[in-house]
Amino acid sequence: MDTDLHDLLRGTLRALMQEPPADIAAALAGLGWAEVLGADPEDATGLLFGEQGSALASTAALDGVAARVLGLAPDTRFVWPGLDSFRAGGPEVAGGVVLAAIPGSAQLLSGDPAEGLDPAPAEGFASGSGWYVDDAPAPPGGAAVLGPARLAVAEELLGVGGRALREACDHVGSRHQFGRPIGSYQSVRHRLAGAYAELTGAEAVVRAARTDPAALGAAAKAVAGRACGLVVAEAVQVCGGMGLSAEHPVARCARRTHLLDAFLGRATDLTRAMGAGLLRGDVPALTGSF
Amino acid sequence: MVCATSVRLPLDGFRDGFRTWLAPDGAGAEVLAPFRAGPAGSHEDHVALGLQLSAVLWEHGWKRYGWPETVGGVGGGPRYRAVYYDELCRAGLFVPEPDQPTEVLAPAVLHHAPDLAEHVLPGLLAGREVWGQGFSEPDAGSDLASLRTRAIQAGSGYRINGQKTWMSNGHLAHRLFVLARTGTPESRHRGITAFLLDADAPGVTRRPLVFASGVTELCEVFFDDVEVSADTVVGQVDGGWAVAMYLLQYERSMYAAQRQAWLLARLRDLAALVGGDAHPAAAAVLGRAWAAVGTVRARTAETVRRLDGGEMVGPEASADKILLATAEQAVFDAAKELLGAGFLLDPDNRDWRDQWWYSRAATIYGGSIEVQRTILADHVLSLPPETSKPSRVEER
Numbered sequence: 077m078d079t080d081l082h083d084l085l086r087g088t089l090r091a092l093m094q095e096p097p098a099d100i101a102a103a104l105a106g107l108g109w110a111e112v113l114g115a116d117p118e119d120a121t122g123l124l125f126g127e128q129g130s131a132l133a134s135t136a137a138l139d140g141v142a143a144r145v146l147g148l149a150p151d152t153r154f155v156w157p158g159l160d161s162f163r164a165g166g167p168e169v170a171g172g173v174v175l176a177a178i179p180g181s182a183q184l185l186s187g188d189p190a191e192g193l194d195p196a197p198a199e200g201f202a203s204g205s206g207w208y209v210d211d212a213p214a215p216p217g218g219a220a221v222l223g224p225a226r227l228a229v230a231e232e233l234l235g236v237g238g239r240a241l242r243e244a245c246d247h248v249g250s251r252h253q254f255g256r257p258i259g260s261y262q263s264v265r266h267r268l269a270g271a272y273a274e275l276t277g278a279e280a281v282v283r284a285a286r287t288d289p290a291a292l293g294a295a296a297k298a299v300a301g302r303a304c305g306l307v308v309a310e311a312v313q314v315c316g317g318m319g320l321s322a323e324h325p326v327a328r329c330a331r332r333t334h335l336l337d338a339f340l341g342r343a344t345d346l347t348r349a350m351g352a353g354l355l356r357g358d359v360p361a362l363t364g365s366f
Numbered sequence: 367m368v369c370a371t372s373v374r375l376p377l378d379g380f381r382d383g384f385r386t387w388l389a390p391d392g393a394g395a396e397v398l399a400p401f402r403a404g405p406a407g408s409h410e411d412h413v414a415l416g417l418q419l420s421a422v423l424w425e426h427g428w429k430r431y432g433w434p435e436t437v438g439g440v441g442g443g444p445r446y447r448a449v450y451y452d453e454l455c456r457a458g459l460f461v462p463e464p465d466q467p468t469e470v471l472a473p474a475v476l477h478h479a480p481d482l483a484e485h486v487l488p489g490l491l492a493g494r495e496v497w498g499q500g501f502s503e504p505d506a507g508s509d510l511a512s513l514r515t516r517a518i519q520a521g522s523g524y525r526i527n528g529q530k531t532w533m534s535n536g537h538l539a540h541r542l543f544v545l546a547r548t549g550t551p552e553s554r555h556r557g558i559t560a561f562l563l564d565a566d567a568p569g570v571t572r573r574p575l576v577f578a579s580g581v582t583e584l585c586e587v588f589f590d591d592v593e594v595s596a597d598t599v600v601g602q603v604d605g606g607w608a609v610a611m612y613l614l615q616y617e618r619s620m621y622a623a624q625r626q627a628w629l630l631a632r633l634r635d636l637a638a639l640v641g642g643d644a645h646p647a648a649a650a651v652l653g654r655a656w657a658a659v660g661t662v663r664a665r666t667a668e669t670v671r672r673l674d675g676g677e678m679v680g681p682e683a684s685a686d687k688i689l690l691a692t693a694e695q696a697v698f699d700a701a702k703e704l705l706g707a708g709f710l711l712d713p714d715n716r717d718w719r720d721q722w723w724y725s726r727a728a729t730i731y732g733g734s735i736e737v738q739r740t741i742l743a744d745h746v747l748s749l750p751p752e753t754s755k756p757s758r759v760e761e762r
Contacts, residue, residue, distance in 0.1 A: 265743035280664035351653025364664035366448035
């Protein structure tokens with residue numbers, strides 16, 4: 077995708093995500109998404125999820141990733157395995173997250189009708205996230221979807237982390253204490269610079285993973301989850317009390333980051349799986365080549 | 367394939383050809399046999415073995431990739447060299463110790479002193495020389511622009527007086543790449559000139575320093591009325607800062623490319639050493655370190671491609687430096703944690719201890735991690751500048 081088209085598409089998606097449509101598949105179809113995907117699917121998917129993350133938007137766009145991998149219609153709806161699924165032990169955990177708020181049209185990857193599917197809005201840490209939780213079983217046919225879906229969530233994490241860092245930089249530039257902007261204090265500057273370095277590294281890993289989402293999706297999600305966890309921690313700290321008010325963007329970034337990290341494999345679990353592979357002599361796939 | 371240089375291979379062909387040549391049953395098996403066990407013994411032995419390996423790989427053509435024909439290479443950019451180090455480590459060999467300063471210094475000499483490069487680089491690249499990088503001084507570490515080693519005009523050349531310190535391999539070096547002040551003491555970065563001089567020139571005294579690990583790999587160098595000719599100047603007189611900034615791009619990218627290849631190999635070694643019945647925490651510790659090095663790899667691959675494409679690498683490369691330094695420490699902290707008391711006491715673990723100590727320097731040399739964070743805060747994040755103005759609290 078050339079730079080002009082890339083920037084045009086980013087602007088369009090940014091506008092779209094300001095008020096995310098209830099039917100994301102239809103909205104994307106209206107943008108000629110099939111053609112965009114045909115040209116450069118991984119770059120386009122990265123843009124879509126990056127903007128979704130940056131806007132802290134909640135849509136069923138991940139269903140489109142699954143549909144593409146499985147060769148199903150773009151408006152197919154999926155029930156996703158729950159927050160603690162796909163840990164090192166594998167995908168056999170009860171609990172499901174429905175990314176779409178339309179339970180009647182939800183469909184399991186296995187093709188089995190979802191008996192007694194009754195999604196409820198997520199509570200606790202995820203209150204107000206736009207996510208729904210159900211105890212549907214994990215889909216046995218979902219393995220092929222896992223890598224690309226993890227990569228898409230990693231892209232979304234980077235969008236959230238980038239937003240958190242921008243919000244924090246804006247805040248420390250305008251907030252004054254002791255007669256100076258707090259962003260002029262080295263301790264504050266160094267926290268945010270360290271966060272930037274982590275985020276930058278994760279962005280490179282995620283871009284490298286676009287060359288082989290099946291093999292590298294887990295590494296991308298592991299690195300992005302960890303980096304964005306660090307970024308939101310620093311952002312919350314430097315925004316002081318304001319960053320802890322429920323509706324402050326930084327607090328929303330933190331909630332979203334921890335939710336996305338828990339979804340489809342936590343950073344800690346995915347990195348442990350990499351280490352376990354190394355111990356078995358099963359060297360994890362390399363992120364990036366020269 | 368006896369000689370890789372009869373036709374210059376495309377990058378993928380180079381990678382595949384070199385990998386095949388390096389394999390245990392490859393065409394290089396016989397000449398590589400003395401190097402399979404890796405460096406052992408003293409630091410001097412490490413350096414000597416590195417020179418021998420470079421000489422073999424230069425002779426067989428693989429090391430000529432990525433260097434211009436004017437200095438004996440076959441052309442191609444830094445990506446070839448990154449693949450070269452990557453494949454060496456993948457094959458269970460190692461990055462020759464003298465190639466670390468080579469990747470930092472040689473591009474600057476090529477770019478800023480092409481005539482001098484034609485004279486001196488063939489010997490360096492062919493494994494006949496070691497170079498030392500003379501930047502740090504007792505009173506100029508991360509604040510490099512405050513350096514005080516002076517070079518004054520003397521006849522048609524220069525006379526150098528002063529002191530450098532923490533120079534890697536300085537006591538083993540054939541040539542020294544030295545920054546010296548040619549401007550006024552207050553001229554900061556505007557009055558600095560780069561020189562490439564013979565390490566055994568009269569008036570040069572080198573005193574090895576024993577590192578915290580016990581390894582003698584660093585030294586301090588004293589310059590007492592050292593006379594050098596004008597053709598030792600690299601770049602413009604008073605233009606040394608531009609040379610240093612040019613060189614920094616390669617330090618951030620090519621040095622990182624070497625290190626990530628070597629760190630991935632160290633983690634594979636550590637996993638094999640710890641074994642399948644490791645402590646339950648082993649997988650988590652190893653996985654974190656692997657992810658950290660994998661992040662360096664991804665980031666460095668992008669930076670090397672930018673450099674290869676002719677882009678200038680700017681202040682954002684401070685992120686590369688932070689990522690590499692923290693990854694190095696993660697790898698050797700993993701070794702320290704997983705090897706238990708054996709890490710401290712077992713004679714067989716000496717190299718892990720040495721490298722653990724060296725990794726402590728990773729957040730110090732080449733501009734400390736604090737300096738890197740300040741560069742990012744100033745030039746990338748554009749945060750409000752740090753100010754020397756006292757706060758109201760201090761004024762009270």
